[in-house]
Amino acid sequence: MGVFYEAPSWKHEDYWPFLLLQRIMEYDPNAPINTNYPYGLYNYMNRWFGDMKDIKKQECLFIPYRDTGMFGHYASGEFITSLIKPTIDRKQTYLEELSFEEIQRAKNKIYTELLAIEAGSDMIQTLGCQLIYMDKKVPKTEIASRIAAMDKKYLEATYKKWFSEGDTALAIYGPTSTIQRINEV
16 A cells, blocks of 8 residues: 655755655664564654554655656555555654654764765766756755755645645555455545
8 A cells, every 4th residue: 555645856945855754754674563662763654553463564755756756655464455544644643743863863864875875886876867857966065964954843844835735646556355445535
């Protein structure tokens, strides 16, 4: 099951906050699903999905294109259709419950990713995407300074602008027998 929203394109000013949000909400392999772990250690979405009995895997995606983008969450499990409405509702409340630690952890992840771009093929891929979609080379220092300047108030305002006004797209893959009451959503 996937729940997706319209998101900014590569050139849109809100591209950078969404890049950070994807890092905030993405699956953390150190937060095993359905096991005991300290609640303060992992992000809210990992804890929430981890409390669900039938969730096997979950992931957050931000896919920008030249003219638009797509942002959302997908999860797989036994009775996944029962999670559609709670997932949509939870996305709205999640933005209000962002903690300083989650934001800082996501910023650090982006900084680490920037420092990890050393191989020639990684540099070429990064530069190629920037030139094709942004029509310019974006230095690592600019990316880092944009990410560093974001605080909780700025992120909340940006995300509410996109999520409260936009339509929600729903994608379900799997046997039709598991999709029983989809019209009730």
